[in-house]
Structures are given as structure tokens and as C-alpha cells.
Amino acid sequence: MKTPARNLIVIMSDEHSPKALGCYGSEIVRTPNLDALAARGTRFSAAYCSSPVCIPARASFAVGKYIHQVGYWDNADAYDGAIPSWHHHLRERGHDVVSIGKLHFRKTGEDHGFSDEIIPMHIIEGKGDLMGLVRSELPVRKGAYKMARYAGPGESQYTFYDREITARAQVWLREAVRRESDKPWVLFVSLVAPHFPLTAPPEHYYHYYEQNLPMPKLYEKGERPTHPYLVDYARSFNYDDYFDRETVKRAVAGYYGLCSFLDENIGKILRTLEETGLADSTRVMYTSDHGDNMGTRGLWGKSTMFEETAGVPLIMAGEGIPRGHTVDTPVSHVDAYPFILDAVGHTEPSLREGYPGVSLFDTAAGAVPERNVLVEYHGMGSTTGAFMIRHGRYKYVHYIGYPAQLFDLETDPEELNDLASNGRYAAVLDECHQRLLSVCDPDEVDRRAKARQAELLAQNGGREAVIERGDLGFTPAPGAVIAFD
Structure with a gap:
């Protein structure tokens, strides 16, 4: 779709479930700035990450391809700039392409394609989470206590980091009006909230804690699903x-409080656009790298294929984007790549050959028929590859060596009833599996992922060495103490 070239801000958060925004239907979580963005733009109700864990998700978002196409499999195998990203392509064409905040790429000093990386967060020691390379007889994470221990009111290294990211973004925008350029710029602002530690600024935390919050869905032990992947x-x-x-x-109060803190920071950035006169010439895209289980089914963190974790919020606004519009067609983060190129005026076919994405401009305009999108997982806490296909009303999850799952999201949006063993859905199950096979060979992909992980494991001293190195719990913010458990 032809659109006039405009500046673009891409705002990405970390671990923001689509279940935790007012504009996505939450009656509890306050997100007025994101709700206002959705009201003046387009909201995608069925958007998915490429992988429900930080590093693969962010690598895929950068290069516009699925994980199995690029091979950044897990949190020890980060993007290193070797495969061209949309940042590379736009910088090569004379655009100013700047990142502020979390990238979770391999290390500073590599060329990731940005004109400038401002206060970036990359993986620790260029190695990241080495324990995630162990895919059999899974080790127990010694840092797991941090999820509960740090939940409460206050500030953390992440809230301080987000405040600095927001300030730097405001400064950059105010300085942008002083710079002269004949080409649109792209600013990638990557905030960390609501990623744990679940320590939220008090004004946000107590707003939720003082309510009678419901317990997470299927939290009681007798309610929890016992699928072996989830047990692992x-x-x-x-x-x-x-x-x-x-x-x-x-x-839960901490997580919701961080969602509102995130929204507060996004509001500051969007108000700066207005105050500088850049709003009319700048499009905005908001999403998160993946979601969060939020205690549902007794699970915390990410790494599953449920809507809370594999689903993401995706909102965009600006010229050429329908106002007050909701799109139900499934979309993926791989669709951001052609959208970003289109947004700044690059529609040449050579930049799209071999890429699976469809521009979000086209989907928002209703020009895309029914399609499938893929989510895959090959990382920490799993012994087997997991592959999710969204096919119309159905979500199909294929596991190597474990039973499949099937959910009808039209009649069962909370994914309470797994239909995979119900014989009446055998034809649906088979059709969904064939759809998966048309995208990739899951067995071959699983073998390739594990071969790469075995190679990296050997390079880092083997199983016992990486377990002895320990668990970080979460990547320290720039300048924070590195403490393994």
C-alpha cells in the first residue's frame, strides 16, 4: 500500500500481556495513554510475537523473519547484526535510525544497523542465559525466588532505567526539531516495564493492591492443566x-502497577511529540516483545503459547492509518518489517523477497485475506520445540514428542478447554497441522535448534559448567550489579 513517508516512533515494552490494557478489554488495568493512541489509530486484536522470550523475539522483530529462518534460538543466542535488519536497510538509505533503551542484542560494539544506540541493554558478557542451552533433565532455576521476593511497592533498577529511557527519548525528540534532514527518521524506544522484578512505583502499586483483585485464572492447584510441556x-x-x-x-498489583507506569512513560513521549509540533509528521507504533503468564495456571514469566504470553498488544496511529479501528485478522511481529519500510517510503520489492511478513498498512486497510501466523519456542524451561499456528478461530500448538493442543478462541477465548483429544475436531487438527507444515518442518527445525545449542553448550564448558555459572533471574540494567544465583 502506498503511503506518504513520515517519521516513525516504534515503542516496544517488555512482557506486556494484551490482557493488561484498557483498550484490549481489561476492566482493571489503567492505560489511558495507550487507550487514547488506539482511539486515534488502529488496534490489532490478534497480534503475536515470533517467540515468547526476549532475545529471539527481538531478533525476529529486527530482521523481519521467523526464528527458524534466522537461527537466534534462545536467550543465549542473541542478534549480532550478521543478518541485515530494517535498521541496516534504512540507515543505508540515508535515514537517521536511533535506538534508546533495551535491545537485548549480543554486545556493544557490533553493528546492529542503528545510527546510534543510546543507553542500550544487551545480554550479559555477550553470552546471556547459558542455562537455557540445557534442554534435557532441566535444571531448577535458583533465581526463581526473585519473582515473589521483589513484588511490591518501590523502585527497582528497571524503573530507574525506564525513567532514563523516557527522559532520553524526550530530549532526542526536542533536539530532532533542530536538525535538518530531507529524509524521515525512525526512533526505536524500548522500555523494560512491566518485565519483573515486580516492583512498581507506589502511586501505581497501591492503586491496584488496595482493590479486591481476583486470583489469576486457573491458579488453584486442582485447576491447573497438566500438559507435559507446562509441567517441564x-x-x-x-x-x-x-x-x-x-x-x-x-x-499482580506489581505487574499491573508496572503496566500503568509504562503507560505514564509512553504518555510523556507522546506529549513531547505534540509539544514539539512533530505529531502530525510522525507515526507511532506500540507493541511488546511478548506477554506474561501473570500467575495464570500457576505459571509466571513467559515461554508458553497461551494468549497471555504469545499474544502481544499492537497499536499504530498516524497518517494513512484508520482511526478508531480494530483489526481481527491475525498478524505477527514479522509484519512490522514491511510496515516500517513502507512508513518511511521504501516499497521496493527487493527489500521484501524471502520475507514472510505482510505490511500492517495493508492489513489495516482490509487488503489481506485470512492468513496464518507462526509462533515458535526453543528455549529455557523446555525439552522440546513448540510451534503455534493461528488459523482463523483456532489456535493449534504442536510439540515435538508431546501431545498437541487445540483451542477454539471464538468460543473459548480464555483457553480453558483443550480440544486436541476430542475426535470431533480431528479434521481441524489435521488441517492446522498441514498449515504448520506449509511454513516449516518442525522436526527439522527442532533438530537444528538443539544442534546449535549443543555447540554453544560445548563452547561454554558443558552442562555442569553452565549450571554452576547460575541464573541471573533477569538481565541487569546498564551499570547495575551482575549477581548470579
């Missing part, structure tokens, strides 16, 4: 061992 994850990332009902309330 819960045993390795044993966050819930440290929770009781009071701690759950603190954690």
Missing part, C-alpha cells in the same frame, strides 16, 4: 514455589 516449564522455572495468596496479590 513449571518445574524448571519454579516461581510458584515461593508464592502464597498474599504474595500473589502483591505480584
